[in-house]
Amino acid sequence: MHWLRNKWTLRALGIACALLIWEALGRTVGEALLAGPLLVIPELVELVADGEMPRELAGSLRQMLLGYALACCVGMPVGVAMGRSRIFDAILRPWVNMLVVTSVASLVPLLIVMVGTGFGFRVLVVFIASVFYIVLTAYQGTRGIDPRWVGVGRSFNASRLRTFWRILLPASYPFLITGARIGLVQAIRGMVVAELYVLVGIGGLVNTAGLYISTANLLALMVTLMAVGVTANEALRYVGRRVAPWHEERYANGA
């Protein structure tokens, strides 16, 4: 049973199970309610071959990445500042905590008045959708660093820089990466939400998919989004390993 320990075997097995359950459900309720993978996969191939969907997706991703990058650049330092400074914490915490539960949808009319319905609007919605999660996770992580460790480091005569590199950064690193991942997912979702208002890109295609009796088209677009999400997540994991090699994930080597 050694082959069962292989991570690729396990992954393939997991995906196969999910597809089987999906296909079974699809056959029970019918194509109009839930098309199974056997109908969705050809639809997906057609969407990619047609060229419109990849083109729209590329446009969507461009504005999503810009909004997400802005959210990381703003969110991580702000979160760390809130975690390490009581004043920053007191000034920003009420707003971050309130805005993170506020749905972007209720702000859309205002955002459109502010920046119109073009590229800026989509970038702004993505930014708002992701930045508060990045702030909160970085905040939680930096606040959670046990001050005793910093003390221990100091008592071993570690320099400030060494303390930062050996203790503060490794300790907050998983939180920053988690924040980046949660933020990325929220950014992808924010991208679709923004596009469902102004009907462009992949969100515009999702909207049009509502017209069709068969759900194959809608599900093919959802699978595309899943693939984008998983790929982006893997890319972040890779970046994480490159940036901070000491943070070797436990099962990363199949150990």
Next chain:
Amino acid sequence: MSLVRQDAVPTYVVYVASLVVGLMIWEVAAQQIPRIIFAPPSVVAVELYNGFASGKLAVAFAGSLGHLVLGFVFAVVVGVPLGFLVGRNRTAYYLLDPTISGIYAVPPIAFVPFMIIWFGLFFEARVALVFLMSFIEILVTVSAGARGIEQSYLDVARAFGARGRDALVKVMFPAVLPFVFTALRIGLIRAIHAMIVAELFFASANLGRVMKDAAQRFDTGGLLAVVVLLAVFGLIVQEVLKQIEARVIPWNVRD
């Protein structure tokens, strides 16, 4: 441990001052925009008062809390243990991770048409959406915590001489708890989002109906009253969660 420290009062003052200044900026900015697009906080405050005085908002809010609480509790009960399992067990991780990452990447609104098939349009559907949205968030965060954090913490602990089981019990368990609290917090935020999304996108009900009616009438004051109510509610539950965190893992909360 005393809750009131010497510096607690100034922090509190800064917190309130930040809210007051923010509200003033909102008031001045909103006066420049047509009321049909955005309302100032003074109008929202009147709407909130009227809404609670007439009982309309209170009744709607109470109705909304029903599926929020039920869905969130289910999500915690299932999500936290499953998160640990996926994070700590290699087989479970590789089996489930691709499917979880896939579902995680798609905006929950996209699942609404499919949830109608099994859960209908009313209470069950709303509970199901709250569950799905917060469950996936809790699962992802807890498993990331269980997987990622322990290695770097153990490294630090080993660097200072901790060995074996001692390191696991004294370092790993406390190290994962902050992730559980992050998971609870993000799960709760997503649950509040899901609560209102469910009330808007299935058959409209409770606070979702109040919002929709106000939006239909271009009553931006009434619309923002619900948004502010939810934001303040979100703020309060997050602060409560923080207080609980301070009791459970006091070493993790500096103030």
Next chain:
Amino acid sequence: MMLNRRKVIQGIGLGLGAGIAGVGTLASQLAFAEAQRAIKFQLLGFTLSIHVPSYAAVHDILPSMGYGTSSVTRIKQIRIATQNMVAGSADLGETDPPTVLRAAEAGADLKIIGHFYNNTTLVLVANGDKVKSVEDLAKPGIRIAIASKGDVTHVVLVGPMQNRGIDPDKLTFIEMAGSGTRMRALLADRVDASLIHFDQAERVAKQGNFKVVIEPHKEYPVWVNEVWVANGAWLANAKNRRAAVDVLKATLIAFRRANDDLDWFTDKYRKFASFKNSKDATAEQLRPVWEALRGPINAWPKDMGFNVENFRGLLPAYKASGAIAGTVDLDSVVQTQYVEQALDELGG
């Protein structure tokens, strides 16, 4: 003297010539500036068969009249589209009359200046096992999916109910955002009736015992589903009024061609319709839909059929459904002079 006079006349002539040339250049520059003007449009989500002529007017006919390529933003929600028109983020927009009138009651300075199309292709499709007649809709436990109370999907059902002496308040409406979600709720037996466009009705009928129980275009003598709207402040500018008349001219040209020419309609349908296989549609496939649209539905009247009385006739239904309070001054919101001017200029 003569020489001098001649020189003077010559001089005057030269001066005049230069002046005329100058004015001419200026005029052509102005004309050029006018010709390059691109109008900003804000249109709604789907292009179904009934929308096709107006899309052709915006994208194809207007540029052929000397305007630049139209800039088009599409907005899913009518309410947000209407708010955007108040904020002035587009020159002309497509929205529905109850929403504009409600916004006017809330203080917005919006003007309805023409039909985007006439009448409607919305039909109420019901689960045939539970609903045999329109009267069955009022039975307890029968759930009717609409977008939201007070919008066209709700108001359009009020008249047919009143025509049959049924109190519209007795119906059980389920408010659900998204026409796709409403359709699937019907298919999943979670609601018993749902408003959809007749483009989709035939395909829904194939999924089970679903049938059309109300065709609103047969119930109302006049029904207005979607209109051209502009901001009052925007219309205060003479150049913008000119642009508004030109857009209505383009719309009228499109209406007339769509009525007369199935091949033209087919060509534009292939180009603009939202359905993914619309590119492959043939004239013969579209003929039944086209016949219905230009015939009984009268979607594209040659004179647009735009007048204030159409709207006055609908006010009772708007009020009965709670769409408006009734304080709106219809004569100030509905402005017919632009369509009238467009008709004058087009002739026929």
